[in-house]
Amino acid sequence: xxxxxxxxxxxxxxxxxxxxxxxxxxxxxxxxxxxxxxxxxxxxxxxxxxxxxxxxxxxxxxxxxxxxxxxxxxxxxxxxxxxxxxxxxxxxxxxxxxxxxxxxxxxxxxxxxxxxxxxxxxxxxxxxxxxxxxxxxxxxxxxxxxxxxxxxxxxxxxxxxxxxxxxxxxxxxxxxxxxxxxxxxxxxxxxxxxxxxxxxxxxxxxxxxxxxxxxxxxxxxxxxxxxxxxxxxxxxxxxxxxxxxxxxxxxxxxxxxxxxxxxxxxxxxxxxxxxxxxxxxxxxxxxxxxxxxxxxxxxxxxxxxxxxxxxxxxxxxxxxxxxxxxxxxxxxxxxxxxxxxxxxxxxxxxxxxxxxxxxxxxxx
Amino acid sequence: xxxxxxxxxxxxxxxxxxxxxxxxxxxxxxxxxxxxxxxxxxxxxxxxxxxxxxxxxxxxxxxxxxxxxxxxxxxxxxxxxxxxxxxxxxxxxxxxxxxxxxxxxxxxxxxxxxxxxxxxxxxxxxxxxxxxxxxxxxxxxxxxxxxxxxxxxxxxxxxxxxxxxxxxxxxxxxxxxxxxxxxxxxxxxxxxxxxxxxxxxxxxxxxxxxxxxxxxxxxxxxxxxxxxxxxxxxxxxxxxxxxxxxxxxxxxxxxxxxxxxxxxxxxxxxxxxxxxxxxxxxxxxxxxxxxxxxxxxxxxxxxxxxxxxxxxxxxxxxxxxxxxxxxxxxxxxxxxxxxxxxxxxxxxxxxxxxxxxxxxxxxxxxxxxxxxxxxxxxxxxxxxxxxxxxxxxxxxxxx
Numbered sequence: 146x147x148x149x150x151x152x153x154x155x156x157x158x159x160x161x162x163x164x165x166x167x168x169x170x171x172x173x174x175x176x177x178x179x180x181x182x183x184x185x186x187x188x189x190x191x192x193x194x195x196x197x198x199x200x201x202x203x204x205x206x207x208x209x210x211x212x213x214x215x216x217x218x219x220x221x222x223x224x225x226x227x228x229x230x231x232x233x234x235x236x237x238x239x240x241x242x243x244x245x246x247x248x249x250x251x252x253x254x255x256x257x258x259x260x261x262x263x264x265x266x267x268x269x270x271x272x273x274x275x276x277x278x279x280x281x282x283x284x285x286x287x288x289x290x291x292x293x294x295x296x297x298x299x300x301x302x303x304x305x306x307x308x309x310x311x312x313x314x315x316x317x318x319x320x321x322x323x324x325x326x327x328x329x330x331x332x333x334x335x336x337x338x339x340x341x342x343x344x345x346x347x348x349x350x351x352x353x354x355x356x357x358x359x360x361x362x363x364x365x366x367x368x369x370x371x372x373x374x375x376x377x378x379x380x381x382x383x384x385x386x387x388x389x390x391x392x393x394x395x396x397x398x399x400x401x402x403x404x405x406x407x408x409x410x411x412x413x414x415x416x417x418x419x420x421x422x423x424x425x426x427x428x429x430x431x432x433x434x435x436x437x438x439x440x441x442x443x444x445x446x447x448x449x450x451x452x453x454x455x456x457x458x459x460x461x462x463x464x465x466x467x468x469x470x471x472x473x474x475x476x477x478x479x480x481x482x483x484x485x486x487x488x489x490x491x492x493x494x495x496x497x498x499x500x501x502x503x504x505x506x507x508x509x
Numbered sequence: 510x511x512x513x514x515x516x517x518x519x520x521x522x523x524x525x526x527x528x529x530x531x532x533x534x535x536x537x538x539x540x541x542x543x544x545x546x547x548x549x550x551x552x553x554x555x556x557x558x559x560x561x562x563x564x565x566x567x568x569x570x571x572x573x574x575x576x577x578x579x580x581x582x583x584x585x586x587x588x589x590x591x592x593x594x595x596x597x598x599x600x601x602x603x604x605x606x607x608x609x610x611x612x613x614x615x616x617x618x619x620x621x622x623x624x625x626x627x628x629x630x631x632x633x634x635x636x637x638x639x640x641x642x643x644x645x646x647x648x649x650x651x652x653x654x655x656x657x658x659x660x661x662x663x664x665x666x667x668x669x670x671x672x673x674x675x676x677x678x679x680x681x682x683x684x685x686x687x688x689x690x691x692x693x694x695x696x697x698x699x700x701x702x703x704x705x706x707x708x709x710x711x712x713x714x715x716x717x718x719x720x721x722x723x724x725x726x727x728x729x730x731x732x733x734x735x736x737x738x739x740x741x742x743x744x745x746x747x748x749x750x751x752x753x754x755x756x757x758x759x760x761x762x763x764x765x766x767x768x769x770x771x772x773x774x775x776x777x778x779x780x781x782x783x784x785x786x787x788x789x790x791x792x793x794x795x796x797x798x799x800x801x802x803x804x805x806x807x808x809x810x811x812x813x814x815x816x817x818x819x820x821x822x823x824x825x826x827x828x829x830x831x832x833x834x835x836x837x838x839x840x841x842x843x844x845x846x847x848x849x850x851x852x853x854x855x856x857x858x859x860x861x862x863x864x865x866x867x868x869x870x871x872x873x874x875x876x877x878x879x880x881x882x883x884x885x886x887x888x889x890x891x892x893x894x895x896x897x898x899x900x901x902x903x904x905x906x907x908x
Contacts, residue, residue, distance in 0.1 A: 285590060289581065
């Protein structure tokens with residue numbers, strides 16, 4: 146236990162210190178940020194020549210090697226890091242991403258389970274692990290259904306992985322709340338796990354430059370999904386219970402949050418009519434169900450015997466754009482035979498003056 | 510390790526479908542005499558019901574090491590893994606799975622789970638196995654609706670359960686009547702040959718045992734078709750869905766190998782039913798005794814040389830390869846005139862009830878016939894039906 150604490154605080158110290166010292170590591174980070182991987186690799190090797198055990202530089206080198214497509218070498222770097230610093234979750238996570246790229250899902254799964262073992266609250270690893278389980282499931286289904294997955298499906302899968310990477314990149318979720326929530330926003334954090342550092346080709350620009358990030362750190366950035374939102378501990382109270390939205394929070398945000406809380410309330414009360422009333426006319430039911438079948442399924446679920454409790458945590462209105470809004474939240478669901486916590490993304494639309502759910506996704 | 514695990518509600522739905530074989534018999538989980546695959550599937554579903562999904566996944570992984578082509582196991586593994594990523598509502602939550610394939614695997618899961626939950630009760634026997642001849646060491650009984658093949662040992666005349674296996678049958682079910690109708694015949698048959706793997710294509714897996722469809726009764730009913738076999742499974746899959754064949758009874762290769770150890774060519778009965786009727790041993794014994802009395806009465810009346818008493822055992826609808834009842838009666842009266850004595854001994858007697866709504870039994874024996882002017886030994890088969898509460902012979906011929 147003390148060992149873990151020590152390692153974490155050492156890392157934390159180096160993270161907090163780095164922005165103020167204009168040192169080679171900062172240069173290295175800048176090079177990585179700018180995508181100048183060859184120079185970054187050279188720089189990393191230079192630093193490692195004098196400080197061969199430096200965890201942060203080695204981590205960055207692993208990231209750079211991954212970006213250069215030198216997966217085997219990157220795996221070796223991260224592997225060694227997990228040997229030397231078994232208490233750090235990020236190298237496990239990145240190992241997992243590399244393994245996943247090679248479709249070695251069982252290895253990826255083991256690595257992520259290790260990451261979570263070291264840091265039970267390591268959100269990125271949790272999310273990635275969910276994705277890996279889904280990938281493993283998909284392989285199992287292919288075998289079950291004797292689908293010829295060699296051609297078409299293989300391409301789909303690769304595309305899916307890319308998607309998984311860019312999705313994580315876009316959401317830019319706080320990498321390690323346990324280790325250094327501040328640090329990531331303040332930039333000198335170990336670069337977010339590969340999932341996040343992979344350039345999102347579509348929108349390279351909206352990523353705020355490192356200098357700008359700290360300024361935004363205290364206020365949730367509403368517009369760009371790409372902006373990392375700070376995971377400050379005291380924030381995740383249900384928004385509805387908070388006094389009033391702060392200064393530059395979108396004016397609509399409070400109304401939207403309230404609509405979302407009312408949705409969870411109707412759900413908890415098992416009020417089917419009110420619950421369904423929170424969905425847009427053009428809501429797209431999951432699993433390809435039609436609206437009627439979905440409504441029946443929901444009505445059946447809601448009216449099952451036993452109580453339902455739905456608590457929302459960390460409700461964030463991440464964007465408002467005219468009559469559309471996106472909300473991210475953590476949902477704690479408890480019923481007679483199921484108890485889950487999951488991250489959800491809701492896309493809402495203002496229909497007839499009321500904010501209603503147009504799309505509901507797990508994850509994000 | 511702690512992680513989110515969503516419930517797999519389908520496990521309960523599947524388990525709910527598992528009614529016991531016999532109303533009075535309590536369904537009890539078992540492992541003896543049951544193939545590995547069924548045991549593991551049964552245990553996995555139980556684990557899921559009890560929210561021990563980690564154990565379930567370990568079991569499935571181990572099973573897949575033993576049977577890498579076991580599609581149903583892959584499907585359940587997929588669900589177990591996906592349930593860690595998102596809630597599942599249906600069995601086989603794969604988003605782009607063809608509905609037909611999923612429903613096939615679901616049917617297979619139900620069949621295997623039923624087999625795991627419902628052991629054939631030890632004090633009940635399939636009604637069909639009334640009497641096996643002493644040389645018949647084993648009998649095979651198939652239940653197409655349960656997708657199950659049971660092996661019974663001839664234990665001094667009493668059928669004793671040995672093992673049962675998952676099987677696939679005709680795509681369009683049972684009660685075959687026509688060539689190409691993709692149905693499995695229902696009736697009393699026996700294995701007629703052993704076709705080794707080397708002589709067959711991969712489609713038949715580890716071997717094949719043809720049966721004598723169409724039998725005498727089938728032919729009289731105008732049923733046709735051919736090539737009904739018990740056979741194995743192609744190498745690309747461990748097992749096939751419950752309804753998959755063109756009429757054959759299909760086992761996994763390892764189950765077929767196990768079955769082949771019990772089969773005697775030309776001798777082992779294979780009785781195929783829609784749904785096995787089970788009799789308590791007491792009921793079975795009294796049914797068997799009653800039929801033996803009927804057969805004995807027929808034999809005695811034949812020896813009595815009273816042709817009317819003898820013919821009273823025959824149905825007016827009687828028919829065999831030589832003709833109908835009138836011809837049969839005329840022939841018997843003609844022959845009887847020259848007899849001063851007749852002695853008939855029956856041996857190697859077997860009595861099997863024909864599955865189906867109609868009361869019918871299939872009697873096979875070796876007949877040692879002696880008389881003042883003719884003696885011979887013949888192997889014969891008779892079909893008896895119940896007419897107005899009495900058993901009558903409706904077919905008799907050489908077997």
